[in-house]
Amino acid sequence: MSGRGTRGTAMAGAEPSGSPRGRTALARAVREARDGPVGDACASFLLAASLLAPEDPHAARAAVLAAADAAWTAGDAATCLTLLRDHPPRSGRGTAAPDPVDGRGTAAPDPVDGRGTAAPDPVDDYRLGIRAVLEARFDRAAAPLRRVAHATGGDDTPEPLLRSAAAGLLLGDLAAARQAGARALAAARNRGAFALEPRALEYLAYAELRAGRHAQARSHAEDGLRAARATGQRNYAAQHHAVLALAASIEGEPQLVDAHVSAALTTARRHGLAQTATLAHWAAARAALGRGLPEDAADRLAPLIRPGPGRGHFAVWMLAVPCFVEAAVLAGRPADARPAVAEFARWEACGADPHASAQLARCQALLAPSEQAHALYVRALARHDETGGDFERARTALLFGRWLRRRRRLREARDRLSAALVGFDHCGARVWAEQTRAELRAHGAVSRAAAPAALTRLTPQQLRIAHRVADGATNREIAQSLAVSTRTVDYHLRNVYSVLGVRSRVELARLVEQGEKTAAHP
Known part of the structure; x- marks a missing residue:
């Protein structure tokens, strides 16, 4: 669900040796990525890269990757792809042989398959894999991302482990994502890198959520939210609010869903967090579907799913299609x-x-x-x-x-x-x-004697809607037959459920059928 694995890499380890202006721009970019508009962060990372390049090309490359990461978070696929295309890999593999994603020549032998000897570079693989994802070349994305997801080795440095977790999520390899995320969290805590904890917890929460382990996802997201607030990272706090909204949408807590969705969207709108916003809308829609309000859920998701400027984040919207x-x-x-x-x-x-x-x-x-x-x-x-x-x-x-x-x-x-x-x-x-x-x-949930009395508590309009539901009509068909909007039908239907104490169309249809039989044969 998340492809972020480079943010802050340029700040890890040794202090970059570039100009003071470059170091200042880099520090500002990291702050913006964590607690500001991510579009500004992308521009600041690129400025830092240009200032650092003459004296510290390694830090400059890392800053470019962080800029691509910020563009990813903003949902700016075009900028993200341009940055990944225009800046070559660090290793000789990407210069001595054509980039395998470009298709402009014969790729270097794949050492994982035993066809060569050159050791793959995890950062290069990550860049190539993300680039292939953005180009919709998943056949070319799988191999490099799989190498990244399983390249945890004995490293106890948080950043490579975070890349592994992100790659696992993109592949749907949730076991690898959970393992790498847990190790990244342990490494961040062991090194006192508290600013990296919210990201490690985010990956863990996403992996648990997609695996159906909602209680564990909620626990990790609650820890992540506390860590993000403690370190002043509102962007990560918003991400954890979105995860908590998704967990609550399953657990049946509508007020909690609304609170987390509101908190996530407040920051997402201010800071341009397209991925966070998509997750929050998905959570609200799933909560509506869980409460038996499919019309509300469909209305909420339709703009995210359909092509056009309102479509959700490219790494998330497909997950909401089902x-x-x-x-x-x-x-x-x-x-x-x-x-x-x-x-x-x-x-x-x-x-x-x-x-x-x-x-x-x-x-x-x-x-x-x-x-x-x-x-x-x-x-x-x-x-x-x-x-x-x-x-x-x-x-x-x-x-x-x-x-x-x-x-x-x-x-x-x-x-x-x-x-x-x-x-x-x-x-x-x-x-x-x-x-x-x-x-x-629904099998005999309401006695035949109770059905007529229950139906008499409905208003005439509610009773008409109940009978049409029993006949198998959809909300849209009912709205057309009664010359009202589908939202009006939905409103009346919720009141019908409340008055009759039923929770589904099936149960309502059964009650109406029993009432009609009792009236015909008292």
């Missing part, structure tokens, strides 16, 4: 989801994220005709079994169980829903577990 597809389909807007699924399929084919295959099959099942959906859900669950992740597997099982219930395949549905409930409970996803319990309770 959430958008689910929300759009549940909101009765499958046409909105189809282009996103097609793009997600191209992303999955690149192999950059091992979890994408299962999520793609789930998205396709949501949009598929009945005769194809069953096989796609089964395929998705099989892929989840291969890659792990309790939360995502449970979400697939929940959707599959709902699909089976609608087709009266009740025994199969109960098995899938029970498995979903176990998965949600295991990873602390309380709001989603409650959705699943509501599905399981």
